[in-house]
Amino acid sequence: MVRKLSEIVLKPCVLKLQPEILETDILIIGGGTAGCFSALTIAENSKAKVLIAEKAHIKRSGCLAAGVNALNAYINPGETPETYVDYVKKEAAGIVREDLVLSLARKLNQVTQKLEQIGLPILKDDQGNYVARGKRSIKINGESIKPLLAQAVQNQKSVQVLNRVNIIDYIVRDQKVIGAYGFSLEKNIFYVIYAKAVICTTGGAAGLYKPNNPGFSRHKMWYSPFNTGAGYAMGIRAGAEITSLEMRFIALRCKDTIAPTGTIAQGVKARQINSYGREYVDEYQECDQVQDNIEISTVLRLYATVTEKREGRGPCYLRTQGITEDQEQELYKAYLNMAPAQTLKWFEQGRGPRSQNVEIEGTEPYIVGGHSASGYWVDGQRMTTLPGLLAAGDVAGGCPKKYVTGCLAEGEVAALAALRYIGSGSTNKDVRLEPGEIQDKLDAVNQFFRNEQGPYDLDQVEEAMQKVMDEYAGGISAGYIMNRTKLQLAAQLIEELLKISQTLSAENLHELLKIHEIIDRLYVCKVLIAHLEARKETRWLCYQHDADFPAKDDLHWRKYVNSRYENGEVKIVLRELVKRDEIYEHSD
Amino acid sequence: MSIRIDQKLCLSCGRCALVCPGGLIAQDEEKKAFVKYPKDCWGCAACLKECQSGAIRYFLGADLGGKGAYMYTRDEPDFLHWFIVCNGKSHKLTINKRESNKY
Structure with a gap:
């Protein structure tokens, strides 16, 4: 039987990528919060050439695309970097790198000032001091935080931004990272990028678990659905040591829209109630794994809600009924500045938070080093166990509760360490791949x-x-x-x-x-x-x-669970806790 | 959660496609923007704020309680206007970009 040509299903045309080789001093993978700040720091402190490879466009890429509700890591009067470490240690039930948290805590206020200099509105009192939102947070308008950071980066001549380029693996020679492979999302180009040092700032991982809204709105989630754990996976494949992935992060959010609850809880002091109208969180204090905790921990608010629902006392709500008209208007605006779906939802329902309580639920689990301790195992300088590769932000481990300002601070620490590394003479800067090696990787793609x-x-x-x-x-x-x-x-x-x-x-x-x-x-x-x-x-x-x-x-x-991926197997390494004043260096 | 683009209003500038953090918006032969992967939208609204003609409409999926309402924005140097269209009525909320949230 002769088949007509139209009956034969063929792929329309088989694409093929062509290689292109680039060179830079410092390659930054991911132009989000930490990546942008690393680039700024390098540009302001050196003449080193920087290349940011970003799979979207740095104007709105990463976690801050929609904006952010507050700066949740700031040392307000009455607090100190040391009390910040105490807080993080309690919240993480002791499994934390105190040395890393302290180094960030010392920089939180300085990077906040920098954000204000580049144009971020921060609420101030009559004396010109920032208005505290909580013990460790301040009030901002975070809608434009990412465009402001991106503009500051684009003003730097020594920084080149490659938007729409996805990095897929590191180039490793003699145990040192000397660059990365990637491909363009616009042209059929396979990039081989050589660098004297590489800073990984790809963010954490969403989309591992079935989400709250698994159908049409599958991407209406807390964390960016476009942060898919590339940095962790590249590190795993290259044999880098990874820490504390088991400390997952689950957020307590407004139902359906998965919008933040803190703005309501802290803004209008709304309490969590169950379907019988009872305030339930305090009843769970004895379950708290966090010892001697005066404040209710983040995880306990979540656990109490999950348990109430499981035992049939759901739905659970934030009690907003009865707030003033002004408060309602302010909530509408606050949500437009960071999670606009929630404001639309109130209008769509024809009832705002003044006339109905806000239903809350737990999200699917994420792996995110800015909230929990998951990520690369790094030394005090944020060098990973692969020399030449540094990590900052959500992809770097050991240091929970970084939030935005902690990611900026860590971006700065990693940037300064990268500069020291490339000045130290220990780079493999002249080592290049054989053409056959590039071809093998290209063929695989x-x-x-x-x-x-x-x-x-x-x-x-x-x-x-x-x-x-x-x-x-x-x-x-x-x-x-x-x-x-x-x-x-x-x-x-x-x-x-x-x-x-x-x-x-x-x-x-x-x-x-x-x-x-x-x-x-x-x-x-x-x-x-x-x-x-x-x-x-x-x-x-x-x-x-x-x-x-x-x-x-x-x-x-009371140990870190770490791992290294070797020959297709995950090898677990248990490590003793690192002390606050310790200078940690990789030794084995 | 997703957006719709009214191609009659689209100016073919491509700014929405440029900023979408998921790379979900494409342009057709006339450079008119369209949402290529609607189920992958995060709902960040980055595209709305780029659109000079209010062509991009942001809506809640039916699985989130959507019933037909939508919103779009108009950007000015110091203000961002949000228009929420619900049951044939339009509500305008204006954000002063230089002012911080009260909460």
């Missing part, structure tokens, strides 16, 4: 264009991954709780999905990006599961709640 469309597409693999993690690795439907039988099932299924991911087919550059984002998330899942299995206690409710070991075990587990 181009293979996704050559793959025939099989039975599984991108959406199916993503859905499968999120279902596995949800059910077997402590997602929303599992009440955030896990055990070893479930984790072992999860590990096996993620391994199978990693194999399937290699067969995915791309028809354009956007699909090539999405394939890499899925592969990166699967690597993060694999290592996350190993971390969850390794910590044999329950250190944090919700974040890491282990049904096999439901109690906190200070005798054995």
Whole structure:
């Protein structure tokens, strides 16, 4: 039988990327909060050439695209950097790098001033002092924070920004990082970028778990859905040591819109109530894993809400009924400046927060080093265990509660360390890849264009991954709780999905990006599961709640759970806590 | 959660496609913008603020309680105007960009 040409289904045209080689002094991967501030710091302190590779456009990329509600890491009068460390240590139930937190805490106010200089509106009193929002936070209009940072970067002549370029792996020679591979999302170009030092500021990982809104609004989530753990995954594949992935972060948010609750809770002092109108959080204080805590911890507000709902006393709300008209108007505006869906929701319902309470829920778990301690294991200078590679912001571990200002401060620390590194003579700056090595990597990327469309597409693999993690690795439907039988099932299924991911087919550059984002998330899942299995206690409710070991075990587990990926296996390394005044250097 | 673009109002400037943090907006042969991946929208509203003609409408998916309301913005140097259109009525909320949030 002769088939007509129109009956034969062919891929429209098989794309093929062509290599292009770039060189710079310092490559910054990811032009978000930390990346932009690293670039600014380098430009203001040296003549070094900087290249920012950003997969979107730095004007609105990263976590701050919509804006931010407040600066939540600031040392207000009455507080000190040391009391900030005390607070973070309590919130993290002791598993924290006090040395790293202290170094950031000392810079928080200075980077805040810098933000004001570049144009960020900060509320001041009659004497010109910042108005405290809480003990450690101040009030701002954060809508334009990212365009302001991006403009400051673009004013620097020594900084070149490569927008719409996605970095996929580091170039490593003799254990040192000498650059990275990536591809353009606009032209068929495969980049080989050589640098004397690389700063990774790619952010954390969203989209590992089945989200709150799994259908049409699957990306209406707390963390940026475009932060897909690239930095963690590249580090894992290159054998860098990773810390505390098991300390997941789960936010307490307004239902559906996943908008912040702090603006309501702190702004109009709304209390959390259950469906019977009872204030429930205080009843859970004895469950708190955080010892001697006068303030209610972030995790306890979440755990109490999750438990109320599980036991049939939901929905839970922030009690806003009865606030004044002025307060309602201010809430509308505050949300437009950072999470506009919430304001639209109030109008859509025809009732604002003055006439109805705001329903709240916990999000799916994220891996994010700006809130928890997950990320690269770094020394005091933010050098990872791979010389030449520094990390800052949500991708760097050991230092929870960084928020925006902490990410800026860490960007500065890493930038200054990168300058010292490239001045030290210990770089591999003249080492170059053989053409064959570049071709092998390029072939592996181009293979996704050559793959025939099989039975599984991108959406199916993503859905499968999120279902596995949800059910077997402590997602929303599992009440955030896990055990070893479930984790072992999860590990096996993620391994199978990693194999399937290699067969995915791309028809354009956007699909090539999405394939890499899925592969990166699967690597993060694999290592996350190993971390969850390794910590044999329950250190944090919700974040890491282990049904096999439901109690906190200070005798054995006041330790960091770290890992290195070697020959396809996740090798767990337990490390002793680093002290506040210690100068930590990598030694083994 | 997503946006719709009214191609009759679109000026073909491409600014929305440039800033979308997910790279979800494309342009057709006439450079008119369209949302290529509507389910991948984060709802950050970056594109709205870039649009000079109010062509981009931000709406809640039905799974978030959307019932047909939408919003768009008009940008001025010191002010950002938000227009919320709901049941045929338009509400305007103006943000002074130089003023901080009260909360």
